[in-house]
Amino acid sequence: MDCSEKRAAIIQATLELVSEHGFHGSPVAMVAERAGVAAGTIYRYFESKDVLISAAYADLEERLLKKILEDYPKEGAVREKFSHLARVLVTQWISSPVEFRFLEQFHNSPYGIAHRKEKMLGGNQDLCGKIFAEALEKGLVKEIPFPMFFALVFGPLIYICRDHILGFFTLDDSLLQQAIDGCWNAVKLS
Amino acid sequence: MDCSEKRAAIIQATLELVSEHGFHGSPVAMVAERAGVAAGTIYRYFESKDVLISAAYADLEERLLKKILEDYPKEGAVREKFSHLARVLVTQWISSPVEFRFLEQFHNSPYGIAHRKEKMLGGNQDLCGKIFAEALEKGLVKEIPFPMFFALVFGPLIYICRDHILGFFTLDDSLLQQAIDGCWNAVKLS
DNA sequence: ATAAAAAGAATGAACGTTCATTCAGTGGGG
DNA sequence: CCCCACTGAATGAACGTTCATTCTTTTTAT
Numbered sequence: 001m002d003c004s005e006k007r008a009a010i011i012q013a014t015l016e017l018v019s020e021h022g023f024h025g026s027p028v029a030m031v032a033e034r035a036g037v038a039a040g041t042i043y044r045y046f047e048s049k050d051v052l053i054s055a056a057y058a059d060l061e062e063r064l065l066k067k068i069l070e071d072y073p074k075e076g077a078v079r080e081k082f083s084h085l086a087r088v089l090v091t092q093w094i095s096s097p098v099e100f101r102f103l104e105q106f107h108n109s110p111y112g113i114a115h116r117k118e119k120m121l122g123g124n125q126d127l128c129g130k131i132f133a134e135a136l137e138k139g140l141v142k143e144i145p146f147p148m149f150f151a152l153v154f155g156p157l158i159y160i161c162r163d164h165i166l167g168f169f170t171l172d173d174s175l176l177q178q179a180i181d182g183c184w185n186a187v188k189l190s
Numbered sequence: 191m192d193c194s195e196k197r198a199a200i201i202q203a204t205l206e207l208v209s210e211h212g213f214h215g216s217p218v219a220m221v222a223e224r225a226g227v228a229a230g231t232i233y234r235y236f237e238s239k240d241v242l243i244s245a246a247y248a249d250l251e252e253r254l255l256k257k258i259l260e261d262y263p264k265e266g267a268v269r270e271k272f273s274h275l276a277r278v279l280v281t282q283w284i285s286s287p288v289e290f291r292f293l294e295q296f297h298n299s300p301y302g303i304a305h306r307k308e309k310m311l312g313g314n315q316d317l318c319g320k321i322f323a324e325a326l327e328k329g330l331v332k333e334i335p336f337p338m339f340f341a342l343v344f345g346p347l348i349y350i351c352r353d354h355i356l357g358f359f360t361l362d363d364s365l366l367q368q369a370i371d372g373c374w375n376a377v378k379l380s
Numbered sequence: 381a382t383a384a385a386a387a388g389a390a391t392g393a394a395c396g397t398t399c400a401t402t403c404a405g406t407g408g409g410g
Numbered sequence: 411c412c413c414c415a416c417t418g419a420a421t422g423a424a425c426g427t428t429c430a431t432t433c434t435t436t437t438t439a440t
Contacts, residue, residue, distance in 0.1 A: 022299070022300070023214075024213075024214045024399095027398075027399060027400080028399075028400060028401080029398095029399080029400090029418095032418095037416080037417090038416065038417040038418055039400090039401085039417085039418065039419095040401085040402075040403080040416070040417060040418065041415080041416055041417070043400095043401070043402080044415070044416075048400080048401080049399095049400065049401090104298060105298070108294060108295070108298040109212070110212070113356070116356075117356065120353075120358050121358075142368060142372075144365065144368060145358075145359035145365070146359075147349075147350075147353040147358040147359045148350060148353070148359060148361075148365060148368075148369060150349070150353075151345075151346045151347075151349030151350045151353060151369075152346045152350075152369065152372050152373070152376075154349075155341075155345035155346040155348065155349040155350075156341045156342045156345040156346060156376065157341075158345065159337075159340070159341030159344075159345040160337075160338060160341045160342075160345075163337040163338070163340075163341060166303070166306075166307065168310050168311075168335075168337040169335035169336075169337045169338060171338075175334065175335070175338060178332060178334060178338075179338060179341075179342065182332075182342050182375075182376035182377060183342070183376060185372075185375045185376050186342075186346065186372035186373060186375050186376040187372060196389095196390095214425095217424075217425060217426080218425080218426060218427080219392095219424095219425085219426090222392095227390075227391085228390060228391040228392055229391085229392065229426090229427085230390070230391060230392065230427085230428075230429080231389080231390055231391070233426095233427070233428080234389070234390075238426080238427080239426065239427090
């Protein structure tokens, strides 16, 4: 096992444990055990536990973005772009509860809030921001602040994934389509 | 200061600290200091830290429910009931970020997930469940599982409150109305 | 009414545990 | 033989919880 494999194992172990037990239920010693390394080794790859967690998040985000851009309908209609984004997100999250639960943990922590604040206040538009801008320009959606658009459109998707993963209901393809349509109805003009 | 005042002070301190620093950033010693009591005193009122946190949550929920039922339009249309519920929730949360942040912390913790599971799988319908049942019966909303209804309708409201509190945008009355309408559009039939 | 005694509440130092982090030691590759 | 990635026991800080002690209130006896 070379260096990058060991790094990946540590990150994978972090994702699994944090998603199952939360940050504070995932001691470094336990991460080390699951990754098949000694506790001290982790500190050869990551400066601190905080850095490890942020790195795990960055890893996840990068992979997710790659998945989204794979078949992204660059030339399609706005509505199509949104549908694609929503579909890939939900599909990915549902097929990998570990990653989903980790993201939830991350977003509801000091790390996540700082991260969100940076993204929101920094000018760099992400995919979702671009979709909103384009929809706005073409007069397809209500004129509302972007965070409100985001809330109306992605809030439900996240909740739906959570409830599906927790077993409160079973999300099939038809329900997912209804959810995506519903989300769009919440923001579309008229 | 008599007994119930001291209990209230401890709960208030818990709400404030947890909402600001999370469960694990709120040591019992710190709660005690803010409440103006000694650390040991807390254990005269609450068996453990876990019990304290659950009690703080129960306290909050009870007050919230009382607020909602104050002017509840028992005889009104379904749509009115929903509007009222949404309005009171958002208003209350926004006017008291401490309580909102505590609820968020709670819901994303083992405590909260267990609590949610109980509520969902237990047959006891809460207010929101009743609204859904009535709307369904009258053919006003799509036939979807209840958790999906909940997600589409309350997911956005929670996100909106969070973003308003974090200062990402400012929620005025007109925007709130748009949000509530949008949420309903997401689930209404046709 | 007053003092003594009992009961109850509150205190905060101390305890045992758990955790992130460190570092002296180990062993395999160059 | 040396180097360095790796190890895992050691370290010390921080935590939840306990408990012997102190302070406050209530009850009893005179």
